[in-house]
Amino acid sequence: MSGAAVLASVRDLCVVYRRGGRDVRALRGVSVDLTRGRVTALVGESGSGKSTLGLALVGLLPHNARVERGAVSFEGRELRGEELWREVRGSGIAWQPQDALAALDPLMNVLDAVAEGPCFADGLAPMVAQARARTALERAGFACDDPALLRFPHGLSGGQRLRVAFAAAIAREPRVLIADEPTAALDAPLALRTTALLRDLAERGSAVLWITHDLALAAHAAHEIAVIYAGRIVEIGAARQVVATPRHPYTALLLAVARSYEPAPAATMRAESGCAFRGRCPLARVSCATSEPELVELAGGRKVACPFHAEVRVP
Ligand SMILES: Nc1ncnc2c1ncn2[C@@H]1O[C@H](COP(=O)(O)OP(=O)(O)OP(=O)(O)O)[C@@H](O)[C@H]1O
């Protein structure tokens, strides 16, 4: 395979949750490739569908979710059926859930919890798995004699739990890592350390999907940025390009928010037809109400779902 090998991908994925007798469309036709050697940041506001995409990629959608359309593939093989998912989760894809406490076994101390994957899923001898766990925990910022290593999850701070869950994911040395908000509760030095580890994993040949709501951090540390809004990718491209010259008005809004530290204007109800962003968009016009824009490729390989992309300016 070439250096740009796609290790995991989703194609035209539509996921619907059933809640209170109603359907909630969480993903509406999402396609993303995760490529060897690259960190792809998935950026968007709360409720935009980031975790749903991560869960779909690892086959862990909850029971009230259904895949209406689309497919997930790992190393060229389309994944269908729990058995195949289990095999892939055991051998190639690691997942760090957003809720670190739920991810950790309450009856295992930190060291054992991180060694569990390398030992049971990867079949390493217990001593080797423990050594792998110690290395991963050190890389996640724990000193080798940190008393936290022998504590149970409920005795850890939120940031410590997050770092333990992250260490558990990287200890597997997965070919694909899906990390859901691994930096969310961390101070700046620890967040930067975590992003350096994501890049390090990619440099050693893995593909990484890094879910984050922090566009400024993504600009700093990801190779590629995919911006998701209301269950659709609205812009995707090289991180530097997307941040230097955003071409979707939502990306421009996120950038303005990241620069000013002002909160984003409150989300209005998503429009039922046409462009979902039009209620918040400074460029919206009548035609935006009739059809939902498709992703179109621009110069440099970036794709954007806005016909008025040439007019986009960071406010
Ligand atoms: N288990 C569930 N049952 C019903 N609806 C759900 C469920 N999980 C998510 N949703 C809905 O699906 C949509 C996408 O949610 P998702 O958790 O993927 O967003 P997110 O981008 O990860 O948000 P956050 O940044 O807050 O983590 C939201 O409207 C959410 O309310």
Ligand SMILES: [Mg+2]
């Ligand atoms: Mg989430």
